[in-house]
Amino acid sequence: MMVAMTASRREETGEEISPTVRSEAAFRAAREVMPGGVSSPVRAFGAVGGIPRFIAKGAGAILTDLDGNSYTDYVGSWGPLILGHADERVVAAINKAAAKGCSFGAPTEAEVRLAELVIARVPGIEMVRFVNSGTEAAMSAVRLARGFTGRDAIVKFEGCYHGHVDPLLVKAGSGLLTFGTPSSPGVPGTATADTLVVPYNNLSAAKELFAEHGKRIAAVLVEPIAGNMGCVPPAEGFLAGLRSLCDQHGSLLVFDEVMTGFRVAAGGAQQLYGVQPDLTCLGKVLGGGLPMAAYGGRREIMEQVSPLGPVYQAGTLSGNPLATAAGIATLEALAEPDVYETLETRSARLAEGLSQAARSAGVPVYQTRVGSMLCVFFAEGPVTDYASAVRSDTKAYARFFHAMLEHGIYLAPSQYECMFVSLAHTDDLIESTIQAADEAFDEVARG
Numbered sequence: 001m002m003v004a005m006t007a008s009r010r011e012e013t014g015e016e017i018s019p020t021v022r023s024e025a026a027f028r029a030a031r032e033v034m035p036g037g038v039s040s041p042v043r044a045f046g047a048v049g050g051i052p053r054f055i056a057k058g059a060g061a062i063l064t065d066l067d068g069n070s071y072t073d074y075v076g077s078w079g080p081l082i083l084g085h086a087d088e089r090v091v092a093a094i095n096k097a098a099a100k101g102c103s104f105g106a107p108t109e110a111e112v113r114l115a116e117l118v119i120a121r122v123p124g125i126e127m128v129r130f131v132n133s134g135t136e137a138a139m140s141a142v143r144l145a146r147g148f149t150g151r152d153a154i155v156k157f158e159g160c161y162h163g164h165v166d167p168l169l170v171k172a173g174s175g176l177l178t179f180g181t182p183s184s185p186g187v188p189g190t191a192t193a194d195t196l197v198v199p200y201n202n203l204s205a206a207k208e209l210f211a212e213h214g215k216r217i218a219a220v221l222v223e224p225i226a227g228n229m230g231c232v233p234p235a236e237g238f239l240a241g242l243r244s245l246c247d248q249h250g251s252l253l254v255f256d257e258v259m260t261g262f263r264v265a266a267g268g269a270q271q272l273y274g275v276q277p278d279l280t281c282l283g284k285v286l287g288g289g290l291p292m293a294a295y296g297g298r299r300e301i302m303e304q305v306s307p308l309g310p311v312y313q314a315g316t317l318s319g320n321p322l323a324t325a326a327g328i329a330t331l332e333a334l335a336e337p338d339v340y341e342t343l344e345t346r347s348a349r350l351a352e353g354l355s356q357a358a359r360s361a362g363v364p365v366y367q368t369r370v371g372s373m374l375c376v377f378f379a380e381g382p383v384t385d386y387a388s389a390v391r392s393d394t395k396a397y398a399r400f401f402h403a404m405l406e407h408g409i410y411l412a413p414s415q416y417e418c419m420f421v422s423l424a425h426t427d428d429l430i431e432s433t434i435q436a437a438d439e440a441f442d443e444v445a446r447g
C-alpha cells in the first residue's frame with residue numbers, strides 16, 4: 001500500500017492544508033493537559049521530530065490517523081499486536097467477556113485457562129501470576145528473587161529496559177562493572193545501590209562481577225534478545241554462560257520476555273535458544289493489546305508469592321476478564337499451524353529487501369533480526385551492545401523515518417526500538433514496504 005500524504009486545499013480560499021492538520025490540532029490540545037501530550041514518552045516523536053500521528057483506528061496491519069492518512073504499521077503497539085489490529089477473534093472474545101462484566105476482583109476460570117496456556121508453552125514456567133504491565137512483571141520478579149534468595153544485588157545489562165521501576169532505572173557508571181546510578185530524577189541513590197550494570201553480551205564482565213559480588217547477587221535480569229536499544233541478539237554462548245554463572249553462585253536467572261515472549265517462538269527466546277531461566281517476565285503479546293502481563297517460573301520459587309508465601313504482590317485489575325479473554329484468543333490463534341513459519345518467511349523477506357534497498361542507495365546500515373522483531377541500525381556495525389548501538393546516526397534514522405512515513409509506512413519513532421511484523425502483514429504489504437524503502441533510502445542518501 002503506497003499512501004503518499006499530500007496537502008489538500010481549502011475549497012473557498014485555495015489555501016493549502018497540511019496533511020496532518022488534525023493531528024497537529026490534537027497534539028496542541030494534548031500538550032495542554034498531558035506532559036508532552038502523550039501517555040508514554042516515546043510516542044511524542046521526540047527522537048525523530050515532527051508531529052505524532054493521532055490514530056483514529058487500526059485494522060490488520062494498517063493504521064489510519066485523524067487526517068485519514070493510512071500507514072502500514074511496524075510498531076504494532078510496541079509488540080503486542082502479533083495478529084494485527086482489531087483481529088476479529090480477539091475483538092469477539094473481548095466483546096463476549098465485556099457483556100458479562102469488566103472486572104470482578106475475584107478469581108475466574110479464564111485466568112486458569114490463560115495460566116495453563118502459558119505454562120504449556122513457556123519451558124521455564126510451572127506457575128504464573130498475572131499483573132498489568134511489563135514494569136509490574138519485572139519489579140515483582142526482582143522482589144521475588146530477592147525474597148527467595150535472601151540477597152539484595154540485581155545484575156542488569158546496559159541498554160536493556162525492564163520498565164520504569166526505581167531499582168531498574170539505572171545507567172552504567174563510569175567503570176565496566178559498576179553499581180548503577182539513577183537514570184532519572186526522583187530515583188534515590190538508595191534505590192539503585194544494589195543494582196549492578198554490565199555491558200550486554202559481555203560474559204567476561206559478568207564473570208568478573210560474580211567473582212567479586214557473587215554471594216550478594218539475588219538475580220541476573222536480562223532481555224534474552226535485547227529490544228530496547230534496537231534489536232540486539234544474544235552472542236553465541238551468552239545466555240548459556242549466564243545460566244551457568246547463576247548456577248555456580250546460587251543466583252536466579254530472570255528472562256525479561258515481555259517483548260520476546262510468544263513473539264520469536266511459541267515458547268519465546270528461552271525455547272529458541274534452549275536456555276531455561278528460573279523466572280520469566282511476560283507481557284505485550286500475552287494481552288493481545290490489552291493490559292496483561294505476568295511473571296512465572298519454577299514452582300518452588302513461585303510458591304513464595306503471597307498469599308501462599310511471604311513475598312507480597314497484588315493488583316486490583318490483575319487477571320482482568322477482558323485482558324484475559326484477549327490473551328486467550330491471541331495465544332489460541334498463535335497455536336494455528338505454520339504461524340511462526342509464516343512470520344519467519346515474511347520477516348526474512350522484509351529484512352532482505354530493506355538491506356538491499358540500503359545497499360542500492362549506498363547508505364551504510366547494520367541490520368539485525370530474530371523472527372518477526374528486527375531493526376535497521378544506521379551504523380557500519382556490528383552492533384552487539386549499547387556502546388555500539390549508540391554510534392548509530394540518529395539523524396539519518398530520523399530522515400528515514402519521515403521518508404517512510406511520507407510513503408505510508410509507520411516505523412518506531414526512535415532508532416533504539418524494533419520493527420515488528422504481524423500475521424496481518426501480507427506479502428503484498430511487505431513488497432510495498434520494500435518499494436517505499438527503496439525511495440526512502442535514496443532520500444536519506446541525498447541528505
Ligand code: KE4
Nearest residue numbers: 040078133134135161162163228256258259
Ligand atoms: P510496560 O510497563 O511498558 O508494559 O513494559 C515495560 C517493558 C519491560 N520489558 C521489556 C523488554 C520491554 O520492552 C518493556 C516496554 N517496552 C517499551 C518499548 N520498547 C514500551 C513502549 C513505551 O515505553 O511506551
